[in-house]
Amino acid sequence: MKSFLGSGDVVRFCIRGIERRKIFINDRDREDMRKRPAKLLPETQTACYAWVLIPNYEASMSPGRSSAFQRVHNRLCSFGS
Numbered sequence: 001m002k003s004f005l006g007s008g009d010v011v012r013f014c015i016r017g018i019e020r021r022k023i024f025i026n027d028r029d030r031e032d033m034r035k036r037p038a039k040l041l042p043e044t045q046t047a048c049y050a051w052v053l054i055p056n057y058e059a060s061m062s063p064g065r066s067s068a069f070q071r072v073h074n075r076l077c078s079f080g081s
Contacts, residue, residue, distance in 0.1 A: 009063075010049060010061050010062070010063060011061065012059060012060070012061050013060050013061075013069070013070070013073040015059075015077055016057050022056050023055070023057070023058060030053070030055075033076075036075075036076050037051060040072050040076055041072065044071075044072050046062065046069050046072050047062055047069075048061070049061045049062060049063070060073060
């Protein structure tokens with residue numbers, strides 16, 4: 001897939017609960033999600049400018065040229081990461 005992003009562009013990735021439902025099963029699940037970027041971002045040498053985590057929404061922003069960030073976000077949102 002060809003990227004149409006410029007060098008100064010910022011990309012936003014997000015997940016939302018369907019019909020505004022919570023995206024976490026319980027507090028343990030939320031805490032696990034909260035800790036994942038601390039491991040994944042340094043491991044993949046990926047920048048993250050902003051990250052928000054609320055009960056029914058998660059979003060993060062990264063440099064547009066960071067092609068690895070989509071893979072990082074997929075790992076961030078998957079079980080067993």
